[in-house]
Amino acid sequence: MAELLQLVVFGLVLGSILTLGAIGLSLTYGILKFAHFAHGDFMTLGAYFALSLVAMAHLPILLSIPIAALATILVALVADRLIYRRLRRTRPVILLIASVGVALILRSAVQIIWGPNVQVYSPGIQLPYVIPFGDGAIRIKPDHLIIMGGALILVSALHVFLQYTRVGKAMRAMSDNPDLARVTGIDTEKIVLWTWGIGIFLAAVGGIFAGMDAQLHPVVGWRLLLPVFAAAILGGIGRPYGAIAGGMTIGLAQELSTLVIDPSYKPAVSFAIMVLVLIFRPRGIFAGRST
Amino acid sequence: MTGGYGGVDILQGVDLVVEPGEIVVIIGPNGAGKSTAMKAIFGLVHLREGHVTFDGAEITNLQPNKIVERGVGFVPQSDNVFPSLTVAENLDMGAFTRRDDFEPARQKVYELFPILRERSRQLAGQLSGGQRQMVAMGRALMLEPKLLLLDEPTAGLAPAVIDDMFASIREVNRELGVSILMVEQNAKQALRMAHRGYVLAAGRNRYDDTGENLLANREVAEMFLGG
Numbered sequence: 420m421a422e423l424l425q426l427v428v429f430g431l432v433l434g435s436i437l438t439l440g441a442i443g444l445s446l447t448y449g450i451l452k453f454a455h456f457a458h459g460d461f462m463t464l465g466a467y468f469a470l471s472l473v474a475m476a477h478l479p480i481l482l483s484i485p486i487a488a489l490a491t492i493l494v495a496l497v498a499d500r501l502i503y504r505r506l507r508r509t510r511p512v513i514l515l516i517a518s519v520g521v522a523l524i525l526r527s528a529v530q531i532i533w534g535p536n537v538q539v540y541s542p543g544i545q546l547p548y549v550i551p552f553g554d555g556a557i558r559i560k561p562d563h564l565i566i567m568g569g570a571l572i573l574v575s576a577l578h579v580f581l582q583y584t585r586v587g588k589a590m591r592a593m594s595d596n597p598d599l600a601r602v603t604g605i606d607t608e609k610i611v612l613w614t615w616g617i618g619i620f621l622a623a624v625g626g627i628f629a630g631m632d633a634q635l636h637p638v639v640g641w642r643l644l645l646p647v648f649a650a651a652i653l654g655g656i657g658r659p660y661g662a663i664a665g666g667m668t669i670g671l672a673q674e675l676s677t678l679v680i681d682p683s684y685k686p687a688v689s690f691a692i693m694v695l696v697l698i699f700r701p702r703g704i705f706a707g708r709s710t
Numbered sequence: 711m712t713g714g715y716g717g718v719d720i721l722q723g724v725d726l727v728v729e730p731g732e733i734v735v736i737i738g739p740n741g742a743g744k745s746t747a748m749k750a751i752f753g754l755v756h757l758r759e760g761h762v763t764f765d766g767a768e769i770t771n772l773q774p775n776k777i778v779e780r781g782v783g784f785v786p787q788s789d790n791v792f793p794s795l796t797v798a799e800n801l802d803m804g805a806f807t808r809r810d811d812f813e814p815a816r817q818k819v820y821e822l823f824p825i826l827r828e829r830s831r832q833l834a835g836q837l838s839g840g841q842r843q844m845v846a847m848g849r850a851l852m853l854e855p856k857l858l859l860l861d862e863p864t865a866g867l868a869p870a871v872i873d874d875m876f877a878s879i880r881e882v883n884r885e886l887g888v889s890i891l892m893v894e895q896n897a898k899q900a901l902r903m904a905h906r907g908y909v910l911a912a913g914r915n916r917y918d919d920t921g922e923n924l925l926a927n928r929e930v931a932e933m934f935l936g937g
Contacts, residue, residue: 585802585806588795588799588802588803589803589806591792591794591795591799592792592795592799592800592803594794595792595793595794595795596789596792596793598786598789599786599789599790599791599792600792600803601774601775602752602754602774602778602784602786603778603803603804603806603849604774604775604778604779604804604806604807604853605775605803605806605807606775606806606807607775
């Protein structure tokens with residue numbers, strides 16, 4: 420029982436990271452109508468910005484997180500102005516390919532600036548809290564609490580933003596029908612900027628959390644991209660609320676799968692879920708309503 | 711107006727005028743350029759030649775969000791509500807460009823369509839066709855436009871609902887003082903309530919006259935009103 424609960428904790432931690440990535444992926448898909456393949460590498464970039472703040476400027480990690488995430492937004496906005504915006508009136512597949520290019524540029528830049536080696540935010544071992552349970556014990560590291568708590572706060576803030584603010588409602592409207600949003604008088608370019616801002620902020624925080632959970636390396640985000648896509652697709656891509664459910668499901672499924680299969684096959688679990696969803700419920704399992 | 715999509719001129723010199731306070735109806739066979747003319751006024755179709763002026767100012771080929779700000783509302787024919795937003799949120803979106811208090815505008819929309827007040831918290835995607843059309847028109851009225859462009863407002867509605875829709879359009883025109891330019895398939899019914907009408911064919915003006923005269927015109931009746 421303790422072992423199961425331990426895996427649930429790991430699953431929730433991974434799920435929090437995936438959720439933060441999947442929300443942004445889903446928002447960009449819903450509003451800009453293309454699959455943003457550079458999303459994982461923006462997660463990496465955010466993680467490395469935080470590394471510089473922690474290791475070189477000696478800022479505490481909790482202060483570094485928002486600063487690094489804001490810096491990542493700036494890079495995304497530059498990529499949007501220089502590349503994506505020019506292609507916005509072309510077909511989605513062209514934007515998709517362009518985003519693969521952006522992904523490669525970001526990954527190479529990270530390797531050039533920070534080097535190809537594995538790095539950590541703080542050296543040494545973090546002692547976990549040990550909670551006795553039945554015949555065993557559950558171990559939770561302080562960083563795990565930050566990751567789960569941080570994701571919970573950000574997701575709640577996103578909910579308030581989407582439901583109650585003028586821009587949040589306009590984002591949902593644009594995701595429903597961009598043409599109607601234009602004739603309604605919504606400034607769609609402004610909504611695009613907000614979409615990048617929010618999506619990339621969450622992605623960068625997710626990347627930093629991934630670095631806190633394990634280590635940093637230049638493909639940390641790229642490797643997360645597959646489960647992040649799986650989470651977004653599971654939740655019905657384009658639906659930020661589905662992305663939350665999808666992220667948690669994939670995170671838990673990956674960790675709990677180690678009860679029955681070799682842990683080295685963990686990544687295959689999200690791949691298998693994604694394939695199954697695409698075959699049987701291509702609109703996502705949480706997309707109950709069709710329009 | 712002359713222009714169209716991708717180098718093909720669907721509109722070949724169409725000329726339309728709406729005076730303040732008027733209801734003007736555009737009729738004509740399929741492919742005559744009725745909807746295209748409407749979209750061209752609203753900046754959704756590029757005009758190669760010609761001008762669109764509104765309230766004395768040139769608005770030719772402006773972005774739709776700029777045209778909305780000047781007081782022109784547009785209700786597209788289909789997909790004209792945000793299905794995953796509530797009725798109230800759909801109306802909020804209509805007022806997106808407004809920075810002032812738009813609550814009075816919302817109350818006017820609810821007075822015009824009382825059912826929308828009852829359904830205000832329901833998702834627009836769950837409404838019937840007629841109610842969706844009310845949401846779409848309500849959304850456009852949130853900016854208190856001077857001119858409302860309606861693209862086939864009764865398309866796909868049941869006959870009883872069509873009568874209600876025409877009654878609402880008349881009320882918008884009379885009570886709220888909004889000029890109306892609409893494309894309509896139910897040509898006879900539309901011409902009966904219109905001050906003036908245009909018959910378009912093959913991208914050009916064919917006839918223009920008062921609604922009454924067009925209804926009485928034998929050629930128009932034979933060719934465009936189904937005898």
